[in-house]
Amino acid sequence: MKQTQQRYDLRMYMDMNSESGTERLLVFRAIVIDHETFYYIKVPNFGIDESYKQLFLDIIKGDFRLKYYDLEDIGTVNPESKEYSITASSVIDRIEESKEIMSSLFGIDITSTSMAVNDMISFRFDGHDLNLKYGLNPKSAGSIFNIANNLIGSITNNVDTFGEVYQMEPIAASTTVPYVSEHNDPEALEIIKKAIADINGECIDASFANRQHDPYSELYKRFIKQLKEIRTISEIETFEVIINGKAHSIDDFKKLRRIDAQLYNQHISGNGIVHHHERYLKSKPNIYVVVLDVDGKECRLHLDNQHSRFEQMLRVLQENDEKRISFSGYKEGESVVAADMVASFISLS
Amino acid sequence: MSCNGLISDIDIGAIYNIPQIAKINVKAGCHSSVLKEAHIEFTDGVTFMTGHPVVRNYHASSPLRSFAGIGKVAEHKLFILSESHRKKGIAKALSQNEESIYRKNKFNEVQLDAAMDGITVWKKLGYDYANKGDENKLVAMWKVYFSNQFINLDAAQKLGIMSKVKSISDIPTKYLAPSGSLTFGEWIAQRFQKFPLIEMYKRIA
Numbered sequence: 001m002k003q004t005q006q007r008y009d010l011r012m013y014m015d016m017n018s019e020s021g022t023e024r025l026l027v028f029r030a031i032v033i034d035h036e037t038f039y040y041i042k043v044p045n046f047g048i049d050e051s052y053k054q055l056f057l058d059i060i061k062g063d064f065r066l067k068y069y070d071l072e073d074i075g076t077v078n079p080e081s082k083e084y085s086i087t088a089s090s091v092i093d094r095i096e097e098s099k100e101i102m103s104s105l106f107g108i109d110i111t112s113t114s115m116a117v118n119d120m121i122s123f124r125f126d127g128h129d130l131n132l133k134y135g136l137n138p139k140s141a142g143s144i145f146n147i148a149n150n151l152i153g154s155i156t157n158n159v160d161t162f163g164e165v166y167q168m169e170p171i172a173a174s175t176t177v178p179y180v181s182e183h184n185d186p187e188a189l190e191i192i193k194k195a196i197a198d199i200n201g202e203c204i205d206a207s208f209a210n211r212q213h214d215p216y217s218e219l220y221k222r223f224i225k226q227l228k229e230i231r232t233i234s235e236i237e238t239f240e241v242i243i244n245g246k247a248h249s250i251d252d253f254k255k256l257r258r259i260d261a262q263l264y265n266q267h268i269s270g271n272g273i274v275h276h277h278e279r280y281l282k283s284k285p286n287i288y289v290v291v292l293d294v295d296g297k298e299c300r301l302h303l304d305n306q307h308s309r310f311e312q313m314l315r316v317l318q319e320n321d322e323k324r325i326s327f328s329g330y331k332e333g334e335s336v337v338a339a340d341m342v343a344s345f346i347s348l349s
Numbered sequence: 350m351s352c353n354g355l356i357s358d359i360d361i362g363a364i365y366n367i368p369q370i371a372k373i374n375v376k377a378g379c380h381s382s383v384l385k386e387a388h389i390e391f392t393d394g395v396t397f398m399t400g401h402p403v404v405r406n407y408h409a410s411s412p413l414r415s416f417a418g419i420g421k422v423a424e425h426k427l428f429i430l431s432e433s434h435r436k437k438g439i440a441k442a443l444s445q446n447e448e449s450i451y452r453k454n455k456f457n458e459v460q461l462d463a464a465m466d467g468i469t470v471w472k473k474l475g476y477d478y479a480n481k482g483d484e485n486k487l488v489a490m491w492k493v494y495f496s497n498q499f500i501n502l503d504a505a506q507k508l509g510i511m512s513k514v515k516s517i518s519d520i521p522t523k524y525l526a527p528s529g530s531l532t533f534g535e536w537i538a539q540r541f542q543k544f545p546l547i548e549m550y551k552r553i554a
Contacts, residue, residue, distance in 0.1 A: 014492065014493060014496060015496065015497075016496040016504050016507060016508075017496060017497055017500055018500055018502060018503045018504050018507065019500055019501065019503065020503065020504070023504055027492075045508050045512070046512075050485055050488075050515060051485040051486070051488040051489040051492065052489055053485075054482050054485035054486060054489070055485070055486065055489055058482065066486070066545055066546075067462060067545070067546035067547075067548070068541075068543040068544055068545050068546055069464060069543065069544040069546065070543055070544075071538065071542055071543060071544070079427070081462065081546055104540065104541060105490060105537075105540070105541050105545070106486075106489050106490055106493060107490075107492075107493030107496070107497070108489070108493075
């Protein structure tokens, strides 16, 4: 686990008064390394507020200036204006120096906490036109950051062992989007390496992916599914996941097309109540869809009209409207089954 | 040395030729051929309308605030109407006269350092903040004022109103100068015990 340099978690709070009392609100937050390297974190209600962002920039760059008259001078004919400015040279000293004026004039309480974070993971998107040095078109930039954030989300939504995760400024002359985190989870990172290796080997581990009540299994499945989005970046040639300084790449994006088929290619059986018929899919005119309620969740049965038992399966479903039926088939998605058998449900109880 | 080529005493006095002002007294002198200073007092016929003379410096050549460069500048040093003469359209009427007389005398810009309620009043009269950063500071100050002063609004209402404010122009007047309560400018002076000054300008030519 590689330790990175010291950072400061700078937060600005404001008190809001109302009839129900006083509430302390977080109005701004940034992670600061030095006066040129920092990144903003959106906060509830205020997002990245421009007015507080201005104060923050003025403080850490040492540019804060405020002209004023003293109260007692205002009665004179030609009062002399004075100026308040921050004179400290280091960022942390500038933050300290600004606290009093921020409190008295702006009603802001600034806290600054030192934090050590770890290099968690980076995503590198490589291609002829994907180069920050020469400028990135807004559409590509948006896709890259969106995909990177969704990939991180697929990790942090399933395991909370990394603590808080922050996106760093991308490294120039490439499109590598790095993330740091409070803690590290080597097991989660191994799962991600496995995901990349399994995609490249076209041997996605469906039984691992579909384990119940296993957060690492869920992480594996969600991360792999999210990787499909890389195909939306038209200029991409190589995609890398960098863990502990080592790159794990996907260079044949055709393999991403076959993810769902591998992820769900399990033969299952079950039973559910016939809810309604959706008839034929527009995108696949040979597929007839019936929706079942399986233990309170929706399950979509796909019946291929080319299947030898299509007529028989459809008749059973039509005769058992709002009744329970048994089915079996191959999973094609989280809640989609390509049926190969449908029968009236016989309860053994 | 004569500086009357910058602007005549008659033209200076003509600025204050508005219905609300009964009597004007202009005292002007030359610091040099390129700098004229004027002190102006005026009454409503009974009382002086400002606590002390209005001070104006007229520069033949001075750095501009609207963009990098030099130009002819009217520097408005001090203008504080007495409380009983506020909210009567006096500042607006004077501002309109200034614009036409300064244009006639080929001034490029009016500059002032706004204080108290001037920081929002001059904005409404067509002045711009010299630094966008200063406007952001004002918005941050206003958020504290708004959070502290309008206790009848609940937190959700306040957050909703604040979320719509990106500039001073976005703030409804009732949340800048509520009747019967401290105005934003008064609140700043009371809290800070100083008058923050915000550099502003208005282009003339």
